[in-house]
Amino acid sequence: xAGVAQSPRYKIIEKRQSVAFWCNPISGHATLYWYQQILGxxxxxxxxxxxxxxxxxxxxxxxxxxxERLKGVDSTxxxxxxxxxxxxxxxxxxxxxxxxxxxxxxxxxxxxxxx
Amino acid sequence: xxxxxxxxxxxxxxxxxxxxINCTYTATGYPSLFxxxxxxxxxxxxxxxxxKADDKGSNxxxxxxxxxxxxxFHLEKGSVxxxxxxxYFCALKNSNSGYALNFGKGTxxxxxx
Numbered sequence: 001x002a003g004v005a006q007s008p009r010y011k012i013i014e015k016r017q018s019v020a021f022w023c024n025p026i027s028g029h030a031t032l033y034w035y036q037q038i039l040g041x042x043x044x045x046x047x048x049x050x051x052x053x054x055x056x057x058x059x060x061x062x063x064x065x066x067x068e069r070l071k072g073v074d075s076t077x078x079x080x081x082x083x084x085x086x087x088x089x090x091x092x093x094x095x096x097x098x099x100x101x102x103x104x105x106x107x108x109x110x111x112x113x114x115x
Numbered sequence: 116x117x118x119x120x121x122x123x124x125x126x127x128x129x130x131x132x133x134x135x136i137n138c139t140y141t142a143t144g145y146p147s148l149f150x151x152x153x154x155x156x157x158x159x160x161x162x163x164x165x166x167k168a169d170d171k172g173s174n175x176x177x178x179x180x181x182x183x184x185x186x187x188f189h190l191e192k193g194s195v196x197x198x199x200x201x202x203y204f205c206a207l208k209n210s211n212s213g214y215a216l217n218f219g220k221g222t223x224x225x226x227x228x
Contacts, residue, residue, distance in 0.1 A: 033215055042119075042204050042218030043159070055213045091159065098214045100147045101166045106159040 002026065004107035006092050012113045018080035021110045025073070025094030031055075032069055033104065034077050035091040043091055049075065050098055082114045117142040117212060121205050121219035128195055128226050136190040136222045138179075138205035146207040148172075148181050148188040149216065153202045162190075162203070195226045 005024040013019050025032050030051050035043035046065065048055040051072035060067065064083070069075040079086055089109040095102045122137040140146065150162040150172070163172030168183035179190045188205060205219040 031214075035216075040220070042206070042220050043216070044218070045212075045215040048213050048215050056215060093159075093216075095214075100208055100210065100214055101164075103161050103164070104216060105161075106151075108158045 004092055004094055004105055006107035006110055010111050013082055014115050015084055016081040020076055020078045021090050023075045023092030026105055029094035029096055031095045031098035032075050033093040037089040037091055084114050087114045117209055117217050119205050119207055119219035121222050124223040126224045130197055130226055130228055131194045134192040134195045136203055138188045140186050140207050142207055142209050146209040149206045150179055150190050151204045197226045197228055200224055200226045
């Protein structure tokens, strides 16, 4: 079974530029998550989708971050404009149903460096 | 809100030593508890989980028991190997957060030969 795919793996941009990340979850997984992992910290949830609807985006900085999951499969996360503090690894995860017991599977992440 | 606290790292052990990484949590209701591991250069992987009080999760020689009375989920292994060197994250899921994972800061483990 293929895992969660993410691209690109690495991205370097200058502040105030825009960037987009792509995620393809495991086939059949209804729930998709984007996490931000700053160096030395645990991942922090940015946004959670159930199919193509948003379940939780309370920690997404909506003035600069946006995300969509068209057709309830692939998802993109965009930052515009980027700030230095956005340097982090952006992790995508998926799970079957978003329940208390099902397992979240993580992609390899996209490492973003903002100069 | 819910939170997870892990012991500070890095932890350095000799091969075959006993490992304990402490994890405590604050949460309402009945969360599920998880340990994830991140090996160097790799993504996060589920190591083990426990979904209700007194459950014991186990995998690859690692164990953790869900203790509601002490709000703890400490990770243990009787004899660590060099290949166990990684960063370990304790996490919880709760219905009040849509079942997204709430992670601790992670504990880095280095096992030396």
